[in-house]
Amino acid sequence: MTQDESFEYQSVQTLKGVGPAVAIKLEKLGLYTLQDVLFHLPLRYEDRTRVVPIGALQPGRQVVIEGVIEHSEVRLSRKGKSWGKGRAGSGRSLLCYLADATGGIVLRFFHFSASQQASLAAGKRIRCFGEVRYGAGSLEIAHPEYQSLTEHEQPPMQTTLTPVYPKTEGVHQTMLRNLAAQVLTRLRDEGVPEWLPQSLLREKAFPGLSQALEMVHHPDAGTSLRSIEAVQHPAQQRLIFEELVAYRLSMLQCRQQTRQNQAAAFVTKGETLNSFVKTLGFELTGAQKKVVREIIADLKNSIPMMRLLQGDVGSGKTAVAACAALAVVNRSAQVAIMAPTEILAGQLYENFNTWFSDWFGNELKSAENSAPQACLLLTGKDKGKPREAKLAQIKQGGVRIVVGTHALFQDDVAFNNLALVIVDEQHRFGVHQRLSLREKGARGKRVPHQLIMTATPIPRSLAMTAYADLDYSVIDELPAGRKRISTVVIADQRRDEVIARVAEACRNGEQAYWVCTLVEESEVLQCQAAEATAQQLHQDLHDLNIGLVHGRMKQAEKDAVVARFKAGEINLLVATTVIEVGVDVPGASLMIIENAERLGLSQLHQLRGRVGRGEKQSACVLMYQSPLSEKARQRLAILRENSSGFIIAQKDLEMRGAGEVLGTRQTGVAGMRIADVLRDEFMLEEVREAATQIQQQSPQSIAPLITRWLGRSQQYGSV
Numbered sequence: 224m225t226q227d228e229s230f231e232y233q234s235v236q237t238l239k240g241v242g243p244a245v246a247i248k249l250e251k252l253g254l255y256t257l258q259d260v261l262f263h264l265p266l267r268y269e270d271r272t273r274v275v276p277i278g279a280l281q282p283g284r285q286v287v288i289e290g291v292i293e294h295s296e297v298r299l300s301r302k303g304k305s306w307g308k309g310r311a312g313s314g315r316s317l318l319c320y321l322a323d324a325t326g327g328i329v330l331r332f333f334h335f336s337a338s339q340q341a342s343l344a345a346g347k348r349i350r351c352f353g354e355v356r357y358g359a360g361s362l363e364i365a366h367p368e369y370q371s372l373t374e375h376e377q378p379p380m381q382t383t384l385t386p387v388y389p390k391t392e393g394v395h396q397t398m399l400r401n402l403a404a405q406v407l408t409r410l411r412d413e414g415v416p417e418w419l420p421q422s423l424l425r426e427k428a429f430p431g432l433s434q435a436l437e438m439v440h441h442p443d444a445g446t447s448l449r450s451i452e453a454v455q456h457p458a459q460q461r462l463i464f465e466e467l468v469a470y471r472l473s474m475l476q477c478r479q480q481t482r483q484n485q486a487a488a489f490v491t492k493g494e495t496l497n498s499f500v501k502t503l504g505f506e507l508t509g510a511q512k513k514v515v516r517e518i519i520a521d522l523k524n525s526i527p528m529m530r531l532l533q534g535d536v537g538s539g540k541t542a543v544a545a546c547a548a549l550a551v552v553n554r555s556a557q558v559a560i561m562a563p564t565e566i567l568a569g570q571l572y573e574n575f576n577t578w579f580s581d582w583f584g585n586e587l588k589s590a591e592n593s594a595p596q597a598c599l600l601l602t603g604k605d606k607g608k609p610r611e612a613k614l615a616q617i618k619q620g621g622v623r624i625v626v627g628t629h630a631l632f633q634d635d636v637a638f639n640n641l642a643l644v645i646v647d648e649q650h651r652f653g654v655h656q657r658l659s660l661r662e663k664g665a666r667g668k669r670v671p672h673q674l675i676m677t678a679t680p681i682p683r684s685l686a687m688t689a690y691a692d693l694d695y696s697v698i699d700e701l702p703a704g705r706k707r708i709s710t711v712v713i714a715d716q717r718r719d720e721v722i723a724r725v726a727e728a729c730r731n732g733e734q735a736y737w738v739c740t741l742v743e744e745s746e747v748l749q750c751q752a753a754e755a756t757a758q759q760l761h762q763d764l765h766d767l768n769i770g771l772v773h774g775r776m777k778q779a780e781k782d783a784v785v786a787r788f789k790a791g792e793i794n795l796l797v798a799t800t801v802i803e804v805g806v807d808v809p810g811a812s813l814m815i816i817e818n819a820e821r822l823g824l825s826q827l828h829q830l831r832g833r834v835g836r837g838e839k840q841s842a843c844v845l846m847y848q849s850p851l852s853e854k855a856r857q858r859l860a861i862l863r864e865n866s867s868g869f870i871i872a873q874k875d876l877e878m879r880g881a882g883e884v885l886g887t888r889q890t891g892v893a894g895m896r897i898a899d900v901l902r903d904e905f906m907l908e909e910v911r912e913a914a915t916q917i918q919q920q921s922p923q924s925i926a927p928l929i930t931r932w933l934g935r936s937q938q939y940g941s942v
């Protein structure tokens with residue numbers, strides 16, 4: 224079958240209801256062809272296959288119910304003010320009491336028309352669908368979908384679970400469902416080619432691809448929502464397996480392409496490295512030395528380095544990065560270093576500037592007439608003339624090391640001789656960005672070396688799938704003299720004691736962080752909470768200098784506060800989670816984290832890693848709002864009892880269990896449709912074998928598999 228004949232490569236515009244305008248919207252979801260629609264898999268499902276007796280309802284589930292409205296009334300909404308002005312219903316809500324033979328429930332409408340009100344009057348029979356929640360005194364459903372029924376009417380139910388697709392603006396669920404249904408019809412008639420080896424399908428007793436797709440889009444009425452949301456159905460397992468194989472193949476291809484490129488080779492003398500390390504002010508740990516050796520060896524090659532460096536919080540990745548940079552700047556080439564936030568970029572800049580200004584001062588000034596500037600910081604803050612001046616300097620090679628945020632990606636940033644790109648805290652940068660930065664230094668087939676650093680613990684097997692295009696190094700040792708951070712878990716009711724402890728520590732010359740967190744995603748609320756806390760602490764502890772940083776402050780203000788904290792002028796720094804990654808203030812030895820029970824363990828570990836960086840014994844207080852659930856108690860205990868990021872991540876995973884729900888695909892590997900490299904880690908070994916088998920025995924399957932699962936996004940590989 225050629226690509227033109229086979230239906231799955233046809234444009235979405237061949238579907239009913241898709242014209243050029245809709246096609247553009249679908250492109251935003253990566254849907255160009257019928258195959259893209261077929262592999263745009265549901266995020267979750269709704270069960271509209273059966274009517275649930277009202278007496279059996281449980282909060283948190285979406286259900287279909289049927290009944291007669293016993294009573295209906297308009298009430299002033301409790302949230303009248305905030306719901307109010309400008310909205311239809313202006314602060315009033317319509318409450319309907321719906322009952323069947325088993326029980327009753329409240330339907331609540333915050334906005335409603337007169338005709339809706341009439342169709343929801345006492346005595347009317349309706350069927351409705353919505354999510355059941357705890358309301359005031361009884362269960363309720365807010366804004367259910369509903370349809371009016373005559374006395375004995377029994378409209379048919381859905382015969383399959385209803386898929387809920389990832390969507391985009393301007394494309395409704397109903398549209399996505401309709402498109403998927405059209406493509407499934409084609410699938411039934413025409414089938415899709417199987418690219419996994421037949422032997423493998425037999426061996427694993429995987430269902431055929433068409434059958435698996437049918438089941439994932441339209442699970443039979445009898446399928447349990449829970450099991451399908453746990454992603455354990457054989458059809459799902461099969462698709463996951465295929466996606467992981469495709470991903471692995473794409474990474475391997477990416478790696479091969481990289482290896483066809485050339486990079487400048489840099490030989491570093493042992494003595495040069497040693498004398499540089501002397502200026503750092505500490506001895507490298509054994510693990511740092513090992514990793515530096517690996518990197519220096521990579522840089523000696525004319526094959527571009529692509530290395531992922533993992534090291535727990537505080538393991539000293541910055542010094543390793545500096546040694547890598549040394550190899551390059553010492554030969555007059557340029558290094559770009561990128562960090563995810565301005566605070567971090569500023570901090571990296573300070574480190575590098577101190578280390579390399581000394582170095583250039585000592586080693587290079589004699590050799591060259593006008594020594595180039597060692598370091599420069601480029602962030603979104605740089606605007607106008609000063610920015611242009613910096614850009615000119617970068618372009619002319621007047622600066623060796625450029626530290627920055629994503630501002631380094633911008634089109635008008637051109638380097639003179641970029642030979643090494645270092646990306647710090649990589650989990651915030653996607654593969655696209657890392658490739659786009661590589662392009663910056665590209666000249667024909669010549670590309671810069673790349674070093675990607677992260678504190679996120681990545682099990683080796685996972686790294687080999689998700690980052691199969693990279694080599695992998697680990698710093699598995701902390702600098703000597705680090706004391707374990709003693710961690711305590713305390714209820715919020717004992718806040719006064721905690722404040723007293725902070726006060727005492729600060730009066731004894733220690734420095735502390737007070738981290739405010741909220742469960743709401745809202746940054747505004749988080750910042751307000753931090754402001755309020757800072758104010759309160761200021762009232763209680765007016766003899767101390769209290770600083771505040773949060774995400775809504777201007778960058779310059781944030782930097783100034785962090786600088787003053789670093790200089791010891793601020794005793795207590797109240798912050799939101801903006802300080803989560805990388806902020807390095809070795810003097811700080813106490814950290815209070817509010818609402819700790821609401822954060823992920825890895826995030827807490829990152830936060831806690833802000834203290835315990837110096838020689839001092841450090842402490843971390845995890846405050847929680849009681850009552851604490853048993854699960855939350857266990858989670859916090861993991862943190863109290865462990866100090867290794869790896870172990871914490873592992874236990875966290877064990878506790879969350881394999882694949883909580885389909886919705887938790889946030890593993891840092893963007894764009895996977897059904898696989899989750901953490902949840903599905905157990906498959907990875909076999910996935911690797913299958914990928915190798917395909918490479919050797921059926922290389923013609925590689926391209927179609929990659930197109931099928933990675934769609935156009937994999938085109939980055941060939942830019």
Ligand code: ADP
Binds near residue numbers: 535542703
């Ligand atoms: P991370 O790996 O989290 O980025 P950093 O590079 O910020 O860690 O290092 C954490 C702290 O440890 C810094 O203050 C750094 O100067 C210090 N440090 C790094 N390496 C060593 C070492 N070998 N001995 C002592 N201190 C070190």
Ligand code: MG
Binds near residue numbers: 540647805
């Ligand atoms: Mg760091």
